[in-house]
Amino acid sequence: MNAVMEMDLETTTQDYLASEKTYTRRVVICAGTGCMANGALKVFKALHEQAKALGISLEIELDYEDTKSKDGLLTKSGCQGFCQMGPLLSIEPDGILYCCVKPADVAEILETTFQNGKLVDRLLYSVPATGQVCKGHGDIPFYTQQHRTVLKACGSLDPENLREYIARGGYFAARKALTTMTDQEVCQEILDAGLRGRGGGGFPTGRKWELTRIQPKGKKFVICNGDEGDPGAFMDRSVMEGNPHAVLEGMMICARAVGADEGYVYVRAEYPLAVARVKKAVKDAEAVGILGDDIFGSGQSFRVHVMEGAGAFVCGEETALIASIEGKRGMPMPKPPFPAQSGLNGKPTVINNVETLASVPLILSNGAAWYRSMGTEKSPGTKTFALTGHVANTGLIEVPFGATLRKIVFDIGGGVTKKGDVIDNDAFKAVQIGGPSGGCLTREHLDLPMDFDSLLSIGAMVGSGGLVVMNQETCMVQVAKFFMQFTQNESCGKCVPCREGTKQMLALLDDITEGRATDETLPLLEQLARNVKIGSLCGLGKTAPNPVLSTLKNFREEIEAHVHRKVCPARVCKSLMTPEIDAALCKGCTLCAKKCPVGAIHGERKVAHTIDGFACIRCGACVDACKFNAISGI
Amino acid sequence: MPNEKTLTIDGFRVAIDAETNLLQVIRKAHIELPTFCYHSELSVYGACRLCMVEIEGRGLVTSCTTTPEPGMKVKTQTAEVRELRKMNIELLLASGNHDCPTCGKSGSCKLQSLAERLGVDKVRFTAPVEQKPLDFTSPSLVRDPNKCVLCGDCVRYCAEIQGIGVLDFTHRGSQSTVSPAFNKGLAEVDCVACGQCAAVCPVGAILVKTEVERAYAAIQDPRKTVVVQVAPAIRAAIGESFGAVNDTFTMGRIVSALRRLGFDKVYDTSFSADLTIWEEATEFVNRKQNGGVLPLITSCCPAWVKMAEHDFPEVLDNISTCRSPQQMFGSLAKDVLPKELGIAREDLVVVSIMPCTAKKFEAARDEFKVNGNPDVDLVLTTQELARMIQDAGIQFPELPVDSLDQPFGTKTGAGVIFANSGGVTEAVIRYAAGRLGEEHPVIEEVRAEKNRREFTASTPLGDIKMAVVQDGRGARSGQGEGASPGNQSWQKRCGVCGNHGLPRWMHRRRRSACHAFRSDPATSCSGHSRC
């Protein structure tokens, strides 16, 4: 057996903080997937090398022995949320945030900021709507309008540094739970906090734990569900990448509460960085005895395995996820029995979402009352959302439950964009929330306080927290079709309503966008959607019709235009467009008329031509032939 | 009766006895909720959603997955569940090729009958245009994925009961299919041709490969003499096909029907079953007395033999070298009859009527051919025979009784009881004892209803330990320990034969009815020792 170094949390904290004081500045480069894609690591390398060349002591590793004063500590962080402006580089304690930093900017940053103590203005963020230049997190509306708790550490601490996590208070909550609280007390604390599952349904986490706790003693499991499959959501990814130890700590506390000694983190394979970071966190925690046997001298054991998903949305469903870990096809099983009663290998199992687990240490450290001070009565706490689509500031945000859509889209998101990335708040059409299980929110919902129950009441759901803003150029039938395509692809194929029903719903939506719909299409679609919703086996199927039902409810007129008038008001559905020749652009060259295989184009030479919409077969030959881009609608 | 555990179903009080799920309670209350994927002997799957009911306070649930609890208020016919059932059927009818009149399952198809029962009078959805290829590779079965409703009954039966698992779901969502590994044909994987998948298939996605047309062609060919052997189990099953109770005259009517269909000679497989027992007993006594390889494992069931070839090559020497009754008959017939009738071997066509699909596979094996000419030319299942009789318009129940042809028509009378699972073992031991000059009584343990039985018989050869296993899973479990030298005779009746052809609940019913058994899907199953 390897000798495990027992780590004392207080000593580690003191050592870290003492050593940290010897560094004048802290430079943090966001190393979330978004910033990495934009070249954050190149910036990191350039900064390190060029500082050295300039004689600036910018270290990349905390040196506990060296007590001399140093110019700075350069580290990476997890996702800071403002992905669109990446790579992000922040400098503390100055409170500076530089955006879109390129390796070529590094020399100027070192000279202007490090050597002269001034700001590089061109790298600062300016609010698109007002032109106001912001220095950093302290005055950028994207950040100031948020309330970051779960995400707070993501953007600042080094996700690969266990010591820093401890120095910021990490694993103290786990120690408290393991050494000074009973299992029942831990469950009670979570119940009191009113924490609800962030994976979609919003089931009270404390009740889930309690149900598992009261099962007969013996083998039990804790599973962290990091199979974030909702297309358009990346909160869990960011937490796993940015603060993996918080997830492990949440699992440890959960294990304590339910009496489990083994855990799995199930991560989507599409998230290689998250996989690597969580694996490293597990390894580091094991090396110092935070995971393993007799943790904190409590006599309790807890071990964690990391499993990569293999690409199946349905594995986000608890029983399918368990089947996947057991080496089977990820097909859900009927509930009951619930995983709390019979889960992995038939043993009682708690499955919690990443964000839920990352909230747990915060609740234990700060107390249930603190948690309840945020959010609404029935949905306490904060919620992270992935804000994407036609919005000025795309990225990852966190707000207390009860925040309005208006605040999120216009204040944090900076407004709605239309063609050419122009901000135009009048272009707002809808927000799709909750991905393939959710629904649309419209202008009339802008001031609705968003929480689990209010969203359910209007036929949407928090889901995993994807918020896709859509402008007037978006066809809502196409959006519904997109989600239906997704669910029918991702359906496991087990139960009839989901497998056959989603396929037929997609076919009916296809009829609508292709102009084949009849008077019977919409009633049939509604009837089918209702039956898939009530008849399906698992949550995926039961919620699959939501995007369709919500569109039918909120955008009935737009759908009916497709069905009855064969018109797509947003001018997106190609089959429903009227072929047209722009008289202003047409030179009357006759080329299109010659190419038209059915003789649908008429006109005199040098006079603007016209297309006979009835004769036109929309083959596109004229569009290819026209040198003046005068033909549209085909 | 305050202590009695009851719940209400549509307002009527029903007691909860030992039922493990609500569906069983509902069916006990004489409400036949439809299901595709529920079979009491298989694991609960919960996918077809047809057995959904409303429970007060809980909403809609599938009754097959719900544990009955006292006080539950169950409604089975609400507008919601009725619509759901109907829509599920409508969706399934649009899920593939469900063209009833041309389907081999028409008349016995669950989807067809449910559509009728639930009043699905139109299909508003579009069925896929693209057709998936059919699998004709197996000599016994035909798989048509376009008709599959993905209930998974075949998958679970093959894996859970037979312990083979050649079929599984592949892909997902609307692309889901049931298929052997790598989309291969059934003949290209470890399928033992037992036909259980076809027996449990509620629709026409897996059917017995029919050889009816080949039989007609042979009969019509003036150059051919067509003889037929009838396995004993057929008499029970065929009677049932025509709504008649099995009686002493059924065999006589079968003979009569076969003659009317144009078969030249009609024989009883019981004759060669006796030969098999005689040979196998002789082989056993020889091995026992001369230190041959023991335990001796029966060879009568072709599915088991194939399973051993795939999975247990180490026991091939233990398997009896005797031919099964079907093949014993075939080789004798092809040897004796051409001379007797003065025709060429090639002009004699031997047809057998068998209760088991694996017999088709057995007849097609190369080692049962002479210069490429098979000992048994074609095998018809009971169901196929029934179809021929119907096709010809023969009024079976009204037929006069006719008698079997000689010489193959004689039998010892010792055979019929051995159509049971374990029958061969019992027969061999009793015959062996008889050969050594001692009468051996009935071995009751053999007939027990367990899928693995072990017992010891005292014989002039000393104490003989025996084991009988039933169904593929039993055969698998018997491996290793069962083959210990202590066991001297070991019979494997893979479920293939042991439990043949019918889902077990039906088979139990039939067992009590007639004591001659199961196999061929839809009709009955074989008394293996006699096929």
Add this chain to the structure above:
Amino acid sequence: MHTAETEAPLISRQFTSVLRILESYHHDSSKLVPILQAVQEEYRYLPEEVMTFVATALDISPARVFGVATFYSHFALEPKGKYVVRICDGTACHVKGSQDIVDVLTERLKLPKGKKTTPDMLFTLETVSCLGACGLAPAVVINDDVHGQMNAERTKALIDQICVEEGL
């Protein structure tokens, strides 16, 4: 020239690595998913004979292995090209025009109908449901490199550049 003799050691060497993988998971059939992932890492796809080998070694039916392999979209049953181009078709990418990128690349790579890989085995074009890089929509991943805020033109340029590097 490949002859039976030169191929035999190659095959046994390949199975050696599968054996090593199976060993590291203690021949535990419940680890089928990670085992297949490791096998795919080794071969870049799941060859039929290797899946059969894995099934036999784990004492489960090949049908089950095939069922699992076809269930998860991450598993490939055919060899992939040298460059795997994955276009994110998550909601955020979709509303920002990922389909255009797919259309243009299908055309640019001259992919035969229904095929994902070019006949020269250089490129495989796939769509994925969400890469979680929604902040960078539309996102394109070529092998392991994430490219954000793409459009059809820029993606095409990336492909052109690879073709130049490959001497095409």
